[in-house]
Amino acid sequence: MKEGWEAVIGMEIHAQLATATKIFCGCAVETGGEPNSNTCPVCLGLPGALPVLNENVIELGARAALALGLEVQGTSIFARKNYFYPDLPKGYQISQYDKPFSANGTLTIMTSERDASGHATEWKPMNIHIQRMHLEEDAGKNVHEGLPDVDKYSYVDLNRAGTPLGEIVTSPDFRTSWQAYDYVNHVRRALQWVGASDADMEKGNLRCEANVSVRKIGETDFNNKVELKNLNSVRFMQKAIEFEIERQIAAHEADEPVAQETRLWDEKNNQTRVMRSKEDAHDYRYFPEPDLQPLKVTPDFVENVKARMPELPDVMRDRFMETYQLSYSDASQLVGDRSFAEYYETVARISANPKLAANWILGEFTRELNSSGKTADESLTTAEDLAELVITVEAGKINNNQAKEVFAEMFATGKPAAKVIEEKGFEQISDTSAIERIVDDVIASSEANVAAYRGGNDKLFGFFVGQVMKASQGKANPKVVNDILRHRLVG
Amino acid sequence: MIIEEIERTLDNAERLNGQLNSFLSIERDHALSRIEQVSKQTEARPLFGTPIAIKDNICTKGMRTSCGSRILHNYKAQYDATAVKRLNDAGAIVVGKTNMDEFAMGSSNESSAFGAAKNPWDVERVPGGSSGGSAVAVASGVVRVSLGSETGGSVRQPASLCGIFGLKPTYGRISRYGLVAFASSLDNIGIFGLTSLDAARVLFVIAGRDELDSTSADVPVPDYEATINDDIKGKTIGVPRELFGEGLDDEVRNAVENSIDNFRSLGAQIVDVELPYAKYGIAVYYIIATAEASSNLARFDGVRYGFRAEGSHSLREMYMKTREEGFGPEVKRRIMLGTYVLSSGYYDAYYSKAQKVRALVKADYQKVFAKCDAILTPTSPSTAFKIGEKTEDPLAMYLNDIYTVSANLAGVPAVSVPCGLSSDGLPIGTQLIGNFWSEGTLLNLANVYENQFPLGAKPFVFAE
Numbered sequence: 001m002k003e004g005w006e007a008v009i010g011m012e013i014h015a016q017l018a019t020a021t022k023i024f025c026g027c028a029v030e031t032g033g034e035p036n037s038n039t040c041p042v043c044l045g046l047p048g049a050l051p052v053l054n055e056n057v058i059e060l061g062a063r064a065a066l067a068l069g070l071e072v073q074g075t076s077i078f079a080r081k082n083y084f085y086p087d088l089p090k091g092y093q094i095s096q097y098d099k100p101f102s103a104n105g106t107l108t109i110m111t112s113e114r115d116a117s118g119h120a121t122e123w124k125p126m127n128i129h130i131q132r133m134h135l136e137e138d139a140g141k142n143v144h145e146g147l148p149d150v151d152k153y154s155y156v157d158l159n160r161a162g163t164p165l166g167e168i169v170t171s172p173d174f175r176t177s178w179q180a181y182d183y184v185n186h187v188r189r190a191l192q193w194v195g196a197s198d199a200d201m202e203k204g205n206l207r208c209e210a211n212v213s214v215r216k217i218g219e220t221d222f223n224n225k226v227e228l229k230n231l232n233s234v235r236f237m238q239k240a241i242e243f244e245i246e247r248q249i250a251a252h253e254a255d256e257p258v259a260q261e262t263r264l265w266d267e268k269n270n271q272t273r274v275m276r277s278k279e280d281a282h283d284y285r286y287f288p289e290p291d292l293q294p295l296k297v298t299p300d301f302v303e304n305v306k307a308r309m310p311e312l313p314d315v316m317r318d319r320f321m322e323t324y325q326l327s328y329s330d331a332s333q334l335v336g337d338r339s340f341a342e343y344y345e346t347v348a349r350i351s352a353n354p355k356l357a358a359n360w361i362l363g364e365f366t367r368e369l370n371s372s373g374k375t376a377d378e379s380l381t382t383a384e385d386l387a388e389l390v391i392t393v394e395a396g397k398i399n400n401n402q403a404k405e406v407f408a409e410m411f412a413t414g415k416p417a418a419k420v421i422e423e424k425g426f427e428q429i430s431d432t433s434a435i436e437r438i439v440d441d442v443i444a445s446s447e448a449n450v451a452a453y454r455g456g457n458d459k460l461f462g463f464f465v466g467q468v469m470k471a472s473q474g475k476a477n478p479k480v481v482n483d484i485l486r487h488r489l490v491g
Numbered sequence: 492m493i494i495e496e497i498e499r500t501l502d503n504a505e506r507l508n509g510q511l512n513s514f515l516s517i518e519r520d521h522a523l524s525r526i527e528q529v530s531k532q533t534e535a536r537p538l539f540g541t542p543i544a545i546k547d548n549i550c551t552k553g554m555r556t557s558c559g560s561r562i563l564h565n566y567k568a569q570y571d572a573t574a575v576k577r578l579n580d581a582g583a584i585v586v587g588k589t590n591m592d593e594f595a596m597g598s599s600n601e602s603s604a605f606g607a608a609k610n611p612w613d614v615e616r617v618p619g620g621s622s623g624g625s626a627v628a629v630a631s632g633v634v635r636v637s638l639g640s641e642t643g644g645s646v647r648q649p650a651s652l653c654g655i656f657g658l659k660p661t662y663g664r665i666s667r668y669g670l671v672a673f674a675s676s677l678d679n680i681g682i683f684g685l686t687s688l689d690a691a692r693v694l695f696v697i698a699g700r701d702e703l704d705s706t707s708a709d710v711p712v713p714d715y716e717a718t719i720n721d722d723i724k725g726k727t728i729g730v731p732r733e734l735f736g737e738g739l740d741d742e743v744r745n746a747v748e749n750s751i752d753n754f755r756s757l758g759a760q761i762v763d764v765e766l767p768y769a770k771y772g773i774a775v776y777y778i779i780a781t782a783e784a785s786s787n788l789a790r791f792d793g794v795r796y797g798f799r800a801e802g803s804h805s806l807r808e809m810y811m812k813t814r815e816e817g818f819g820p821e822v823k824r825r826i827m828l829g830t831y832v833l834s835s836g837y838y839d840a841y842y843s844k845a846q847k848v849r850a851l852v853k854a855d856y857q858k859v860f861a862k863c864d865a866i867l868t869p870t871s872p873s874t875a876f877k878i879g880e881k882t883e884d885p886l887a888m889y890l891n892d893i894y895t896v897s898a899n900l901a902g903v904p905a906v907s908v909p910c911g912l913s914s915d916g917l918p919i920g921t922q923l924i925g926n927f928w929s930e931g932t933l934l935n936l937a938n939v940y941e942n943q944f945p946l947g948a949k950p951f952v953f954a955e
């Protein structure tokens with residue numbers, strides 16, 4: 001960012017709550033079906049149909065709110081947001097307005113600027129104020145391509161209409177695009193972690209909008225803000241914000257006006273462009289939805305949800321650092337997603353070697369997951385099996401290269417470590433007396449070399465190790481071989 | 492045999508409709524196929540074979556449900572309203588859909604896109620509204636019972652003007668699922684009966700909690716028929732004298748005063764009560780009702796069903812032409828009013844304030860019902876007026892609801908009972924308003940009154 005300027009950014013995230021059915025009717029929430037197949041009088045907005053709140057939305061809404069540090073409100077009120085659009089069958093969206101489901105959250109995220117090659121420079125904690133998360137229904141979709149006579153007609157698919165959403169709104173707390181980027185990633189992981197949302201931006205079940213303005217450092221008033229939409233990935237969002245910051249600074253410096261408007265990210269041309277100006281802004285005429293009762297949530301209910309929530313990722317990361325003496329970087333990577341973190345913890349506990357467990361999880365295990373496209377809970381190798389392998393390695397029964405080979409086989413087949421080791425014949429001989437016998441045989445059959453070694457030719461040590469390993473078919477524990485050889489060769 | 496009764500009903504409906512225009516559709520095929528269905532049912536059904544007419548804003552699967560509007564002139568409901576489903580399950584047979592003010596907005600039936608229904612006592616006069624067609628279907632002897640809907644008096648006022656019994660239940664008593672919304676927080680399905688007993692039987696069947704309507708109440712439904720003949724001696728009836736002043740037709744006043752004396756003669760105790768906020772009822776009502784209507788009627792946009800204007804070049808133009816051509820003037824007037832009172836900067840002054848006054852109206856009633864079983868007032872300030880008499884003056888039309896709207900604002904039940912005829916032979920109704928969930932008390936009072944003081948006259952047009 002140009003010296004002397006700062007950006008002021010607020011974020012709005014729409015997260016689809018992962019219920020099986022829609023928010024106000026019993027239709028399935030599904031993607032990819034025949035258009036308008038998952039619909040009923042309620043989500044089609046047929047005359048006379050009435051909404052009934054899906055109770056599971058309250059549970060998942062509470063999980064989402066708690067994961068983001070929000071307070072679930074005792075009473076919240078659904079309100080109608082009125083506007084006309086073909087994908088909005090009732091002519092209003094049932095949302096919440098002045099009494100949202102949850103409010104007043106403080107969320108601590110870890111954030112870092114990135115260097116030119118995109119690497120984080122320094123991770124630091126940052127507190128974000130989340131004003132609210134309210135509940136609402138999604139609209140349907142207008143379809144303009146792939147159907148007959150699209151030059152003459154537009155089509156409407158209402159399968160998505162009535163999908164439950166939580167809209168998460170922050171204060172304008174962000175000063176850089178990377179802060180916003182780290183925030184969205186934080187929210188995404190938190191929602192997935194507690195099972196509130198699949199939070200997959202590519203599938204559209206997590207959508208973000210950024211409100212961006214800039215001002216000279218030291219100013220306290222806000223300049224006109226621009227609302228950015230069509231941000232289809234976190235990376236596009238970051239780029240769009242960055243572009244917008246530069247565009248607005250340049251405009252201010254050239255004394256050109258920055259209009260209060262909505263702009264879209266144009267990913268082909270890497271720039272933002274105007275979608276609609278303030279003059280087109282709607283008056284949504286919000287008023288309380290008379291078809292629904294106020295939503296009451298008791299403190300007991302919230303406590304109950306809280307009690308059933310998993311440990312949150314940041315708490316888990318800090319605990320890993322503290323309990324297992326892991327670095328910030330390792331611990332952060334381990335809590336990348338919940339099944340992965342839980343997998344690690346099982347391996348760490350059973351193997352009683354959290355350091356070595358972390359190396360395996362972040363090394364071989366991660367590489368196998370990446371190349372197979374699996375998640376930790378889809379792995380054929382259980383955490384218990386991997387722990388056994390870690391124990392075997394630590395006991396020195398097989399060497400590292402063998403262990404990697406063993407693990408590749410375990411991951412591919414799901415066989416336990418012992419079985420693969422046996423099949424491959426990798427079991428190391430660490431039994432001292434057995435190795436002593438081999439060493440004695442080697443020494444006895446290499447009189448000339450023994451004499452040379454004892455005469456000062458240290459380089460011959462490798463020769464003896466090789467002979468012993470060869471005689472043991474590679475199974476002798478090299479460390480034990482070294483110790484015994486040194487001792488015996490002294491004479 | 493039910494087949495004869497249903498055929499006679501259908502014949503009467505068809506024969507009288509040219510004169511009365513009370514039915515928008517007469518469902519002969521449906522009714523005849525229903526006879527076969529209900530005849531196969533072995534279990535006893537409380538409304539077995541009872542013909543019933545349904546207001547055209549209540550969804551009836553496969554039948555036209557037009558709401559009296561051009562914008563839904565060709566709309567067939569895709570499902571049955573809960574009330575209709577319960578009627579069908581009880582063995583009742585829907586014979587037709589009745590005329591109404593467009594989207595239930597009106598007090599005379601004249602805002603129907605299909606022409607007004609006519610009052611069978613004098614076909615030059617309005618039957619009242621908005622449920623005029625349902626009132627006429629009963630008053631003209633075609634059916635004994637019909638469903639209407641109420642937002643501010645749309646059952647009680649036409650019941651009064653047509654000389655029959657009309658009931659608006661407690662808000663939440665009858666599911667609204669399938670009632671096309673006008674003003675959701677005020678709307679109720681109501682019942683017309685040739686007598687209060689007819690209505691009681693239907694109420695018992697359709698009342699009660701419905702999982703499809705979040706505002707329907709989980710309050711037990713008593714056997715209304717079991718208490719309908721109870722002695723009313725000792726019942727306390729409150730009379731708010733301030734509602735008997737200016738604006739009330741003298742003949743109506745006399746008839747209603749007479750009904751007070753009659754109740755006294757039946758052993759009821761008459762006491763004076765006050766409803767100080769009732770006078771704000773009309774103002775509050777026309778803010779809240781229009782606000783909700785402006786939102787409820789947004790779905791009629793030409794996109795998915797109903798009427799769509801031809802020849803538009805943009806989405807916006809299609810919306811505007813469809814709604815311009817599809818809605819009548821009264822509906823447009825109310826959508827504009829409602830849009831205005833909800834708009835940014837006016838919400839607090841209108842909608843929010845109206846909700847506060849509404850709470851005061853409700854508190855008025857709660858105070859009075861601490862010492863009364865019912866409140867008695869006129870139902871309508873006048874008898875049936877001439878068709879066309881008030882169409883140029885919307886405010887005069889709105890004042891027809893002056894005695895009825897406050898029960899909708901408070902959510903309490905109320906009935907209209909015939910109590911006399913004017914000098915030119917037009918019926919007059921007296922209104923009884925009860926406490927929450929006290930439909931049983933109101934039906935009891937009405938039934939005893941009807942039995943002791945029957946109207947003793949039949950309309951000019953009546954199916955024999």
